[in-house]
Structures are given as C-alpha cells and as structure tokens.
Amino acid sequence: xxxxxxxxxxxxxxxxxxxIAWMSEAGIDTMCVQEHRLNGGDRTVMERAAAEAKYRVxxxxxxxxxAGAPTRGVAIITRSQGYKVIDEGMxxxxxxVAMKTYRAGQRPLLIVCVYGxxxxxxxxxxxRLIGQTTRWAVSTGEDFILLGDWNExxxxxx
Numbered sequence: 371x372x373x374x375x376x377x378x379x380x381x382x383x384x385x386x387x388x389x390i391a392w393m394s395e396a397g398i399d400t401m402c403v404q405e406h407r408l409n410g411g412d413r414t415v416m417e418r419a420a421a422e423a424k425y426r427v428x429x430x431x432x433x434x435x436x437a438g439a440p441t442r443g444v445a446i447i448t449r450s451q452g453y454k455v456i457d458e459g460m461x462x463x464x465x466x467v468a469m470k471t472y473r474a475g476q477r478p479l480l481i482v483c484v485y486g487x488x489x490x491x492x493x494x495x496x497x498r499l500i501g502q503t504t505r506w507a508v509s510t511g512e513d514f515i516l517l518g519d520w521n522e523x524x525x526x527x528x
Contacts, residue, residue, distance in 0.1 A: 374481065375401040376517040382406045386419040393447065394423050400448040400471065402483030402517040407443055409434065420447055428454040430467035430483070444483045444518075455480065459509065461502040470512065477513050484518035496521060 375398045382389060382403070393401055408416055409432045420427050430444035444467045446454075452471030460466055468482045484503050487495040500520065507514040 373398045373400075374515065374517060376404070376483070376519070377401060378404045378485075378519040379406055382408050382416055383412055386416045390419045390423045390425060390447075393425070399450050400446060400469075400481060402467075402481070403443075403445050403447060404483070404485035404519040405442060406445055407439075407441060408445075409443075423449075425449045428467060428469050430465070431463040433464045442485060444485050446481060446483050452478075452481075455510075457506070457510075460506050462499060465499060466503055468507075480507060480510055480512040480514035482507050482514060482516045482518075484516055484520070486519060486521040488521040492521070 373396070375393070375396070379385070379389060389403075406416075413427070413429060417427050425447050426449070428446040428448070433442045435441045442464055444465060446467055446469050448469065448471070450471045452469050455468040455470055457468075460468060465485045465487075466482065468480055470478045470480050472478050482503060484500065486499060500516075503516065507516065
C-alpha cells in the first residue's frame with residue numbers, strides 16, 4: 371500500500387468521477403470518505419466510476435433522514451487487495467466501516483473509517499464513538515489505523 375487518505379466529501383452525488391480522478395492523480399490507494407450521502411442507485415454510479423479506474427467501494431450502512439433523503443455515510447474506496455470487515459462488535463455501522471488489507475511480508479492492516487458526530491454539545495457522543503472504535507480495533511489483534519472526520523470543536527483541545 372502506497373498512500374492512504376481521508377476526506378469529508380460533504381456529498382459525492384454528481385462528483386463521483388471527480389473524486390476518483392483526484393484519487394488516481396494523487397496516487398491514493400485507499401481513501402476513507404465521510405458524509406458521502408449516497409444510497410441505492412446513487413451508490414451504483416459511484417461503484418461504476420470507481421471500477422473504471424480499478425477501484426472498488428466498501429460501504430457502511432445506509433442512513434436516511436425522516437424526510438427520506440440520504441444522510442451521513444462512510445465508505446472506503448480502494449484499489450488494494452483486501453476485504454470489508456463485518457463484525458457485530460464494531461460500533462455504529464452508520465459511522466464506522468473497516469477493511470482488512472494485505473501487506474507484502476507484513477501482518478494485515480485493518481483500516482478503519484470513522485465519522486464523528488458533528489454539532490455543538492456532541493463531544494460526549496464523539497468521544498464515546500472514537501473510544502468504542504479504538505477498543506474494537508485493539509480487540510481484533512491486528513495492526514490498525516483510524517482515519518476519519520472527528521468533528522472536534524476548537525475548544526475541545528484537539
């Protein structure tokens with residue numbers, strides 16, 4: 371694996387090809403994305419754009435607002451060998467997705483994408499999510515890296 375990245379893309383709708391082109395040009399092998407806001411058929415568009423550039427997408431769970439619009443969303447876009455980790459012990463599948471990838475001559479690497487809660491007065495939820503995710507990753511016994519958008523406020527001591 372050469373390069374890892376992470377980005378809160380705000381939304382990928384209509385930007386799928388641009389995001390993949392940017393990854394290809396920058397030589398990014400694996401990128402964690404947060405807040406993609408894609409569900410259903412929109413995911414198919416992203417998967418096609420990714421496949422054309424030899425990437426694939428590992429999605430977190432779909433999430434919807436009360437009005438029926440897609441919200442939040444985490445995904446890992448990769449061209450590295452590996453697979454999506456499905457584990458009942460992993461916290462909040464709407465905000466966390468993970469993959470295990472292989473490294474020549476080394477142990478596998480667990481890549482964990484996290485999207486922290488945003489907004490005022492959400493520090494406890496953010497801290498809980500990051501703590502649970504870290505404890506889960508440690509419990510796997512694998513080498514791991516946490517990437518994501520922590521949504522920390524300036525006065526939270528980041």
